């Protein structure tokens with residue numbers, strides 16, 4: 059999402075080559091340069107004792123009606139680990155403990171003008187009761203081989219789950 063107005067003086071921004079020749083929103087009045095950086099999302103591949111993975115059916119776009127891992131954007135006042143646990147609790151009602159870092163994925167969709175970085179942790183469900191919450195309309199556990207990879211909202215989640223399948227047979 060491109061800002062339209064200068065955050066310093068309110069003048070309309072223009073796309074110009076900035077200091078390093080990258081095209082950036084620049085204020086022609088005061089010279090302010092807006093640096094756009096990808097937001098960071100965090101989430102979990104969370105399993106219960108039988109090895110099944112918790113997935114959420116998304117109730118909001120992007121990906122409404124498709125499945126995803128519990129994940130969402132970091133708040134400004136939390137760590138990436140806290141964000142992963144909070145998003146899981148909000149979307150599934152489940153409390154998780156994080157194990158290892160599962161992976162980091164970046165994405166850029168030129169057509170949709172969206173980009174981001176997704177950090178996923180392997181996690182274990184240690185409490186709570188599964189129920190849908192923010193952004194989700196259903197919570198369900200799937201064995202790794204049961205996950206319908208063609209019904210996932212995001213290619214990053216598919217790549218993470220494909221690797222999970224290969225290593226958790």
Ligand SMILES: [Zn+2]
Nearest residue numbers: 064067085088
């Ligand atoms: Zn300005």
